[in-house]
Amino acid sequence: MPLSFENIAALALEMQHGLASHDRFNRMIGIIHRLFLCDATALLRYELQSFRPLAIAGLAPDVMGRRFRIDAHPRFEAIARAGDVVRFPAESDLPDPYDGLIPESPALHVHACIGLPLFYGQTLMGALTLDAIAADQFSGYSDDELRFVASLAATALNNALLLEQLEKSATPYIPSPRSHDSNIAEEMIGESSVMQILRKEIAVVAPSDLNVLITGNTGTGKELVAQSLHQQSQRASKPMIYLNCAALPESVAESELFGHVKGAFTGAVKDRAGKFELADGGTLFLDEIGELPLTLQAKLLRVLQYGDLQRVGEDRQLKVDVRIIAATNVDLKQSVINGSFRSDLYHRLSVFPLHVPTLQERGADIVLLAGFFCERCRAKFGIKHLSVSKAARDLLLAYDWPGNARELEHAIYRAAMMAQAEAVNDDVSLQPQHFSLSGSEAPAHIMAVNHDTPMQSLKDAQLQFQRDYILRAYNASDRKWALCARILEIDPGNLHRLAKKLGIK
Ligand SMILES: Nc1ncnc2c1ncn2[C@@H]1O[C@H](COP(=O)(O)OP(=O)(O)OP(=O)(O)O)[C@@H](O)[C@H]1O
Ligand SMILES: [Mg+2]
Incomplete structure (x- = not known):
């Protein structure tokens, strides 16, 4: 024919x-x-x-x-x-x-x-x-x-x-958006209008040299936004250095940020550059900025105002040219009001605020993201075919995703493991029973250990308990990691590592 x-x-x-x-x-x-x-x-x-x-x-x-x-x-x-x-x-x-x-x-x-x-x-x-x-x-x-x-x-x-x-090309300067550089930003999936607006805002502010404050709930993709800003900036060929302010005990934070000279304190056996120096010419990404101790906020402000800094233990001033991108999931305005965040620093950082919408606000993007994570999961675990059934898709669309894209990613990975274990051939299809999502008030991952859960090894049960308990403390502390560490009476750095290991962060 x-x-x-x-x-x-x-x-x-x-x-x-x-x-x-x-x-x-x-x-x-x-x-x-x-x-x-x-x-x-x-x-x-x-x-x-x-x-x-x-x-x-x-x-x-x-x-x-x-x-x-x-x-x-x-x-x-x-x-x-x-x-x-x-x-x-x-x-x-x-x-x-x-x-x-x-x-x-x-x-x-x-x-x-x-x-x-x-x-x-x-x-x-x-x-x-x-x-x-x-x-x-x-x-x-x-x-x-x-x-x-x-x-x-x-x-x-x-x-x-x-x-x-x-x-x-109507905008001033766009470097080739995709190279094979290892520094490459991961793609931000989503076609909803809120995501299109966010993409436009990123395209507008990226080539300027303004500091950017990225706000948004946990797991919404703030880090992806930061990568994308750097990639589309004139600093794209220079490094973007990452620093998690929540994972820093106060005693080492200053030297992490500004470096130190040999002998500045016990253990300073040689000169060491701080993150600011490493980011010179590029971008410094200060994640969880809301957790930065007040003393360091003052020092950070100084660098932002004058562009110079001192390594710990040295009098000499160093000049740096660094663009700051900061991210937080706490309401910094509220922190300013209650005195835990300096208002002058807040104003310096939030010259251009970018808000990342929750997953729930993105509607059908949930389906696109589910496909994106499925394909990743399929490749990672060598599953031949991995699909999402219509009933599972409806379930994902109806759920409210308090943990946003990260929660969806983990839910897909977990469901894929469950479905693969049951599958009789290479065709793995995700069905509603493979997901353990529950009502909006009590999503599965923040419930206390459920006595109906099937028996598992003691080690898995302990991990599960730790995960649930930390999440409870985290929610109870208004999603502030520093406060959460205090409640649990553990070192913030250790909490950060543990939360990473448990897949919470
Ligand atoms: N639009 C998106 N497209 C593809 N992947 C996404 C998107 N948004 C988030 N992700 C993925 O979800 C996970 C969480 O994203 P990310 O770490 O950027 O969130 P976050 O807002 O920084 O979270 P937190 O507040 O906990 O620091 C990552 O694996 C990221 O790759
Ligand atoms: Mg993050």
Whole structure:
């Protein structure tokens, strides 16, 4: 069944629309999906050795949040390397990345599958994939016809990317957003309007040299925002140095921040640069700034005002050029009122405040993030196919996520482990019973040990108890780690390490 003139004309016209927005990509995929009678169709962008879906038809909605690394998906690797139309034999035993992700057809064993790499010149920009359950669905189309569709799609994709580039160049300076640098920011998933606003704000403030204060509840992604700010700044080629203010006992904090000289105190056996010096020319990320002791707040303020500092034990002043990005999940305005945070420092830091919305405010982004974490978890634990059932998706959408994206990430990992243990073959599907989410007042992870929980090893039970107890103390201390450490009567640094080990932080 060769492509008719009407079909080609319809396709070409549809692609003449400029394709600047998601709608246009969706229309293009919709037309190809119908034209070729596919069961699953996707337009994918190739970047960072991965394929990222731009538009899909026939696939589960969480696919839009997945990032398919080519080294983890032999079919995508074949498409990326081929340079031309790839027709996979119907009985090919290469795992299909969409297996379990086509709601109409949970298992994709024998099926028709075509990959069309999209090139601009010699550069691979993306791919179109066409899948159909009927093994001979595409045999009536010649390679030339498929190449023609691919070249139309490649032109359209290229136009859309060029437009995007043009829009970006209206702002003063955007360094190449993605390099293969190890310092690279992780991607921030989310298409909700609150996330689009946040992305715009980041793009506006990143190239300026203003200090930024990132606020938001625990686990919302503040650290990702900080990375993204640094990556889009003019300091991107310089380091971003990380310092967690909550994990610092007061006695070592000053030397951590400003360095020390040999002999400054017992144990100072040689000169050591502090985080400020290490960040010179780049960015210093002060995480959990609300926990910084008052004495250090005064010293930090001085550096921000005059750009100079002294190593502990030295009189000489050092000049540094550092941009500060700070983050906190406490209400600093309240801390200023109750005297635990200096108001002058607050005003210096919050020249440009950025607020990261809670997961609940992001609506359907929950589904994209679930897909994103599933794909990560799948690759990490070598699960062949990992999908989210419709019932599980509904459950995730209905839950209120007090621990935000981090809680979702952990919930997906835990559910995947549970589902894998039960699975009879390679197809692991997450079902509601694999999640232990409960009502909004008492999410599973902050309940006390439940006497109905199945028996487990004493060690696991102890870890579980520690996790629950620390979370209780943390919630009781208004989510302030320093206060939490005081309640539990342990050293803040040790609490920080323990909370990390238990997966709470
Ligand atoms: N939009 C997002 N896209 C992808 N991953 C995300 C997103 N937001 C958060 N995450 C992931 O969720 C986890 C928690 O994010 P992050 O550490 O940035 O949160 P946080 O706000 O700094 O938390 P805390 O207040 O506890 O310090 C990380 O693994 C991060 O990669
Ligand atoms: Mg953080």
